[in-house]
Amino acid sequence: MPGPKARLAVALDYPDAEQALRLVDTLGQTCQWFKVGMELYYAAGNTIIYQLRDRGFNVFLDLKLHDIPNTVAGAVRSATQAGASLLTLHASGGAAMMVAAAEAACAPGSPRLLAVTVLTSMDAAQLAGTGITASPADQVLRLAKLATQSGIDGFVCSAEEVAAVRAATGPDTLLVIPGIRPTGTAIGDQKRIATPAQAIADGASMLVVGRPITQAPNPAAAAQAIFDEIAKAEAPQNLTYP
Numbered sequence: 001m002p003g004p005k006a007r008l009a010v011a012l013d014y015p016d017a018e019q020a021l022r023l024v025d026t027l028g029q030t031c032q033w034f035k036v037g038m039e040l041y042y043a044a045g046n047t048i049i050y051q052l053r054d055r056g057f058n059v060f061l062d063l064k065l066h067d068i069p070n071t072v073a074g075a076v077r078s079a080t081q082a083g084a085s086l087l088t089l090h091a092s093g094g095a096a097m098m099v100a101a102a103e104a105a106c107a108p109g110s111p112r113l114l115a116v117t118v119l120t121s122m123d124a125a126q127l128a129g130t131g132i133t134a135s136p137a138d139q140v141l142r143l144a145k146l147a148t149q150s151g152i153d154g155f156v157c158s159a160e161e162v163a164a165v166r167a168a169t170g171p172d173t174l175l176v177i178p179g180i181r182p183t184g185t186a187i188g189d190q191k192r193i194a195t196p197a198q199a200i201a202d203g204a205s206m207l208v209v210g211r212p213i214t215q216a217p218n219p220a221a222a223a224q225a226i227f228d229e230i231a232k233a234e235a236p237q238n239l240t241y242p
């Protein structure tokens with residue numbers, strides 16, 4: 001099983017590359033994975049991916065693609081050129097969109113695709129507001145099944161669903177879990193949350209953590225505390241990791 005460092009992606013939600021790289025350099029080689037989301041990517045483009053890769057880090061490109069199949073397939077091909085290892089798309093874009101994305105991601109050097117199920121910032125009431133009356137847990141399972149049938153073998157869901165999704169999909173599925181809140185940290189806009197230890201014990205492959213590290217008075221100490229929690233958690237054996 002890979003060590004804790006392979007199981008945490010730090011979300012670089014910053015408005016420019018300078019601030020993002022300052023945090024990266026503060027953490028030093030403490031971390032192996034960084035997530036570049038829309039805020040940073042729209043400001044810094046592929047350059048930030050090259051800068052992170054030059055420093056020896058793996059890049060998780062979180063663009064949450066959601067468009068018609070032809071457009072999403074093209075976006076996957078363009079993103080491949082940047083050299084990210086993981087790339088997100090919204091499972092709610094539907095089967096045809098995910099099939100087109102999965103086919104585009106067969107090219108050599110393509111990132112592994114992760115289907116975002118129900119955003120961790122949504123609770124049942126917010127989901128109902130979009131016309132979906134299923135519980136978040138049921139909707140996550142429905143979308144995870146649809147994504148699997150469409151050729152996508154990794155998902156993003158909350159820690160509240162990870163045990164059920166793991167049981168339904170088996171050890172080879174890559175389950176990436178944001179909405180992670182170490183005890184005592186601010187919840188902010190997240191709704192479906194858990195501690196690092198809980199998410200790992202329930203079967204997460206990888207955790208995504210932003211503000212509990214980036215806004216901490218000592219980001220390196222905050223990251224180390226999460227690694228310690230991951231290392232101590234009793235995780236299921238034989239899981240697949242990124």
Ligand SMILES: O=C(O)c1cc(=O)[nH]c(=O)n1[C@@H]1O[C@H](COP(=O)(O)O)[C@@H](O)[C@H]1O
Pocket residue numbers: 011013037062088116118119120121156157178179180188190208209210211212
């Ligand atoms: O795809 C994601 O990474 C994602 C999916 C989701 O359902 N919820 C979610 O919070 N995220 C991302 O995970 C990160 C969480 O950041 P913090 O809430 O600051 O820890 C952000 O960069 C979000 O964009």
